[in-house]
Amino acid sequence: MPSRSRILMALLIWFVGCTAEAQQRSSGNSVAARGEYLARAGDCIACHTAPEGRIFGGGRAMPTPFGTLFSSNITPDRDTGIGKWTAEDFYKAMHYGRFPDGGLMYPAMPFASYTKITREDSDAIFAYLKSIPAVNQKNREHDLRFPYNNRQLILGWRTLYFNEGEYIADPNKSAEWNRGAYLVEGLGHCGMCHSPINALGGTSQSEAFKGGLIPMQNWYAPSLTSNREAGLGDWSIKDITDLLKTGVSARGVVYGPMAEVVYNSLQYLTDEDTKAMAVYLKSIAEPTPTRASAASTLPSTESSLLMSLGKTVYDGKCATCHGAQGEGKPPHWPPLAGNQSIEMESAVNPIRMVLNGGYPPGTEGNPRPYGMPPFAGQLSDNEVASVVTYIRTSWGNRGTPVSAREANELRSAPLN
Known part of the structure; x- marks a missing residue:
């Protein structure tokens, strides 16, 4: 035993x-x-x-x-x-x-x-x-110019x-808001792109999330606080979560580097985390300013010719998807009328979209959204400038005209 x-x-x-x-x-x-x-x-x-x-x-x-x-x-x-x-x-x-x-x-x-x-x-x-x-x-090995190759300068x-x-949670906010802040400010490092970067490569805390040109990428990361840009104060939570999850919503669409973020990162988040981010992003938006009329920077005759050519290009290349009046066909083809990303002070992104499109699905540049073809090989600099000007100033949009020179500078700029 x-x-x-x-x-x-x-x-x-x-x-x-x-x-x-x-x-x-x-x-x-x-x-x-x-x-x-x-x-x-x-x-x-x-x-x-x-x-x-x-x-x-x-x-x-x-x-x-x-x-x-x-x-x-x-x-x-x-x-x-x-x-x-x-x-x-x-x-x-x-x-x-x-x-x-x-x-x-x-x-x-x-x-x-x-x-x-x-x-x-x-x-x-x-x-x-x-x-x-x-x-x-x-x-x-990094290829940095002197004196930036000296790490001690860091x-x-x-x-x-x-x-x-x-991250220190704000006791006056909900657990959902704090989770969203943790993801946006920490893991998501959204401020790396959506904050203005100065000559030293830094961003002051007071300027966080206020938007700026992404250095060497030639895309503009819009402000997440200003409702004139990407501020989401007027958006519904569903519209925001749709944009984060799929890159397309009834109110807008992502492109360029942000489309890569959706493709590589945001589409994999849980619904709870996506909603938490939406709640936080909506909360940091500033009050919506009064919409001002567009201020043309071109003589009236030149502006008229530009608009006429722009309408011709738009009707021939864009209206099939985005509608004769810019109404779009959501969610696959976003509206251009009243689209904040079209009206921003910086015209870099709409010019890049016309030139380079949404990039073919699956490429490193921009896998989402689908369907936007590049027109760099079909349109001259003047035609690109005219159609972007037409889109930015038609159907009640309050953007400003762009020039052929701006189109030419971005035509030769690298995608990444």
Whole structure:
């Protein structure tokens, strides 16, 4: 009997051990799965995957006014990736913008936003990255002009523009609002594009989310506070969530770099997180200003000729999808009449859309929305300027005319 008891006890210990190991493995898989979701929310794949490259293998070129930076390999390869990093090392990169050895990261890595991420979320993302296939690919050296190739200069930038610290919930706001703020300000790092960037590559807190030209990308990221631009104060929550989730809503459509964000990141978020972001974004919008009349910058005769040519081009190239009166056919073809993205002070985006379209689905530039073809090969600079002017000033739109020179400058500009 004692022998039988010992056997039963040994079997019990083995079973408990196997169960504990299975639970640990399941828990690890659960953490990694959560980390994958958070990595999607942070759009890590966009920067850390080069065109035609291996996922998270790095090497994507990121042109800046100071030279070209190349994203790093964040796969678990021990020689060329982050395989030797610890969770503490990874948190140091996310929260402090420093390498494991204490070296300074360039702020193209959005640590100024990621610093708001909790340690728990950082650990989950790290667990996910440790679970993906390793890619043996050395990081490319940055190609920065003197003196910007001196990393010590980043200390000055950090003093001016980096406020370290996790997101602190506002007790006067709802849990949903705070979740939206955490995603928009932290993981989503929306302010990286939607805030004006000064000559030092920084943004002051007072200018956060007020829009600006994205350096070296030749797209304009509209203000998220001004209802004259992308401010969403007058939009319904459904309209906002539709735009975030699919890139198309009854009120507007995304294109350019923002379409990549929808494709790589936002479409994967839960309905609850998408709604939380919508609630927060709607809350930071400023009151809607009185609509002013368009102020033409062209002589009346020139303006009349431009409008006449613009209508001819529009009727021939655009009306089939967007309607004779700019009414569109939502949700597939957005209206142009009363479209805030058409009327903004900057005409960069509508010019780019006419020239480059929505890019073919599946390409790196802009997988969504579908259907908008490029017209750069069909229209002259004058025709592009005329049709954009026509769209910006017709059907009650309050935009201003654009010139052939503006069209020509953007025609030769790189897409990314």
